[in-house]
Amino acid sequence: MSLYVDIRKKYKNFQLDVAFETQPGETLALLGASGSGKSMTLKCIAGLVSPDEGVIRVNGRTLFDSSARIDLVPQARNVGYLFQNYALFPNMTVWQNIAIAWRPPAGAGRLKRRDALAMRAAAVDALLARYELSALAGQYPVQLSGGQQQRAALARIYAYEPEALLLDEPFSALDTFLRENMQAELKRNIRGYPGDVVLVTHSRDEAYKIAGRLVILDEGIPVAEGPTKEIFEDPKAAQAARITGCKNISPIRKTGPSTCFAEDWGIELDAGREVLEGHRYAGIRAHDFVPEEGPNSFEIEIDDVVEGPFEKNVILRAKGQGGPGCRLWWIVDRGASVENVTLLSVRPESILLLR
Ligand code: ADP
Numbered sequence: 155m156s157l158y159v160d161i162r163k164k165y166k167n168f169q170l171d172v173a174f175e176t177q178p179g180e181t182l183a184l185l186g187a188s189g190s191g192k193s194m195t196l197k198c199i200a201g202l203v204s205p206d207e208g209v210i211r212v213n214g215r216t217l218f219d220s221s222a223r224i225d226l227v228p229q230a231r232n233v234g235y236l237f238q239n240y241a242l243f244p245n246m247t248v249w250q251n252i253a254i255a256w257r258p259p260a261g262a263g264r265l266k267r268r269d270a271l272a273m274r275a276a277a278v279d280a281l282l283a284r285y286e287l288s289a290l291a292g293q294y295p296v297q298l299s300g301g302q303q304q305r306a307a308l309a310r311i312y313a314y315e316p317e318a319l320l321l322d323e324p325f326s327a328l329d330t331f332l333r334e335n336m337q338a339e340l341k342r343n344i345r346g347y348p349g350d351v352v353l354v355t356h357s358r359d360e361a362y363k364i365a366g367r368l369v370i371l372d373e374g375i376p377v378a379e380g381p382t383k384e385i386f387e388d389p390k391a392a393q394a395a396r397i398t399g400c401k402n403i404s405p406i407r408k409t410g411p412s413t414c415f416a417e418d419w420g421i422e423l424d425a426g427r428e429v430l431e432g433h434r435y436a437g438i439r440a441h442d443f444v445p446e447e448g449p450n451s452f453e454i455e456i457d458d459v460v461e462g463p464f465e466k467n468v469i470l471r472a473k474g475q476g477g478p479g480c481r482l483w484w485i486v487d488r489g490a491s492v493e494n495v496t497l498l499s500v501r502p503e504s505i506l507l508l509r
């Protein structure tokens with residue numbers, strides 16, 4: 155089972171040019187800032203927007219191919235699109251919302267109306283049971299909690315057995331506590347699903363928690379693709395590092411085989427491995443500074459300490475530096491005392507070398 159996408163779409167002020175392929179049994183996240191083209195990509199797959207050119211296939215079946223003039227209507231694509239607000243029909247009960255999406259299985263042949271209705275009722279009841287919605291079958295969407303609405307929307311999508319499931323920022327409307335519960339629940343809900351899942355999100359935490367594979371979009375273009383953990387460990391591109399949450403990124407000038415000078419920060423770094431021609435930036439995650447003498451140590455001046463509920467953000471500069479972009483972010487546990495720290499070091503392996 156896999157989804158293959160290679161499409162281009164041009165608007166006056168925006169250009170989408172994405173290519174990716176899902177891996178069997180792995181949830182793929184499209185991660186990017188707002189306006190990076192995530193929703194547009196999903197809409198192209200679902201058939202709500204036509205790309206200018208390219209190819210979209212699911213399990214070898216062509217949904218779109220500009221050169222062969224194939225552009226299936228959404229109903230013929232057999233992909234499930236979970237909208238941001240779930241788009242349940244407000245005037246229908248949970249039972250009716252799911253029943254309306256049900257289609258007879260492909261191998262069922264021509265069914266008598268009575269048999270089709272019986273088959274549908276059994277299928278809807280089974281879906282309700284599976285999503286713990288049986289007790290809510292007669293309720294209307296407004297009577298449901300956010301979590302129940304999501305389950306109903308997923309059950310409705312599963313009712314027509316789509317070959318791919320497209321989730322567009324499914325948690326963006328929820329508060330933090332509910333969001334974390336729903337993320338865990340979604341992970342459980344999609345575990346038994348045999349098709350491909352594409353999750354669109356602007357949250358690196360959400361992508362990390364739910365998706366084994368990642369495509370990072372920046373202004374309509376993929377800047378990183380691969381296993382999620384590997385991309386977080388080594389984002390390779392500066393935009394990808396930023397989107398995975400790296401707060402410190404500086405242009406660099408190579409000064410030796412494994413060393414470079416970070417121009418914004420005014421410090422020399424030894425990366426412990428070869429700095430290549432294509433490496434134009436260095437990144438240091440805010441958690442990766444060590445407040446003691448060690449490799450890459452430099453004297454600091456602290457400008458500001460912002461206390462959060464669990465962590466402190468320390469905003470600092472290398473001593474004597476004052477140019478634009480010289481600020482570095484260091485994040486420590488709330489309990490750590492930082493006021494007397496005058497020196498930080500960075501392990502070579504903590505230095506991201508980026509293009
Ligand atoms: P995301 O979901 O990543 O936040 P979108 O895919 O919704 O971003 O939009 C990407 C960009 O495409 C945005 O800059 C948006 O303004 C632009 N865009 C979306 N739809 C249209 C359209 N129909 N016409 C012109 N520009 C559009």
Ligand code: MG
Nearest residue numbers: 192193194323
């Ligand atoms: Mg969007």
